[in-house]
Amino acid sequence: MPSRYGYQPCREFHAVVLGAGGVGKSCLTAQFVHQEWIENYDPTIEDTYRTQLTVDGRQVMLEILDTAGADQFVAMRDLYMKTGQGFLLVFSITSRSSFDELVSLREDIIRIKDDENIPIVIVGNKADLVDQRQVDRARAFAISQQWQAPYYESSARTRTNVDEVFIDLCRQMLRRDDYHDDSRADDIYYQKAEDPSSSTKKKRRRKRKDRDHRCIIL
Numbered sequence: 001m002p003s004r005y006g007y008q009p010c011r012e013f014h015a016v017v018l019g020a021g022g023v024g025k026s027c028l029t030a031q032f033v034h035q036e037w038i039e040n041y042d043p044t045i046e047d048t049y050r051t052q053l054t055v056d057g058r059q060v061m062l063e064i065l066d067t068a069g070a071d072q073f074v075a076m077r078d079l080y081m082k083t084g085q086g087f088l089l090v091f092s093i094t095s096r097s098s099f100d101e102l103v104s105l106r107e108d109i110i111r112i113k114d115d116e117n118i119p120i121v122i123v124g125n126k127a128d129l130v131d132q133r134q135v136d137r138a139r140a141f142a143i144s145q146q147w148q149a150p151y152y153e154s155s156a157r158t159r160t161n162v163d164e165v166f167i168d169l170c171r172q173m174l175r176r177d178d179y180h181d182d183s184r185a186d187d188i189y190y191q192k193a194e195d196p197s198s199s200t201k202k203k204r205r206r207k208r209k210d211r212d213h214r215c216i217i218l
């Protein structure tokens, strides 16, 4: 990728974290962005995070929308799905019903995006709670094969596969973006190269971020 005046091209993507209530969406996101573990359960309405990372040597500015799993907020899902470019579909390996919920979530994404090939990563979280497992690996892998979407087992508590699920999603979005490159020129901006482990640590609780200023030329 060419650089402009010593700045690295930076892609901006919108990722959405979806799944039933209590499966660990907020904990996974907080671990990824802030490297922090949250023990208490505080149901989310909506949180937005922004973080910068390097994926395969390429700069990515990732906006992550951590959504509500609780049923009273499902009306907001259509809007999340419309704006998302990639989705983490999270269930808990300790909850069969949270796994079953992914089927309708994926159907809704495909319907709303009108796209069968939208980037998706399937995440079986709480993998540290092996003795409470209700979803076999084989069952999750079968869905992964059927949907052609990668499957990871993660633990927000032990930080297992936390980075991997977000990076895999970014990689899929980058690949897709490269493929549709001509129509995506306004998603590129130029960012001075910085430590890939750093993040902007910007978090907005219960507020929607304005998503319209995607092109910033520095």
Ligand SMILES: Nc1nc2c(ncn2[C@@H]2O[C@H](COP(=O)(O)OP(=O)(O)OP(=O)(O)O)[C@@H](O)[C@H]2O)c(=O)[nH]1
Residues within 6 Å of the ligand: 019, 020, 021, 022, 023, 024, 025, 026, 027, 028, 038, 039, 040, 041, 042, 043, 044, 045, 067, 068, 069, 070, 125, 126, 127, 128, 129, 154, 155, 156, 157, 158
């Ligand atoms: N043991 C274990 N507990 C976890 C893990 N991830 C989350 N938890 C716990 O599960 C509870 C719910 O986690 P959250 O991250 O708030 O779940 P959520 O999916 O964001 O829930 P909603 O906001 O209601 O949609 C919290 O008490 C966490 O401490 C994990 O990987 N292992």
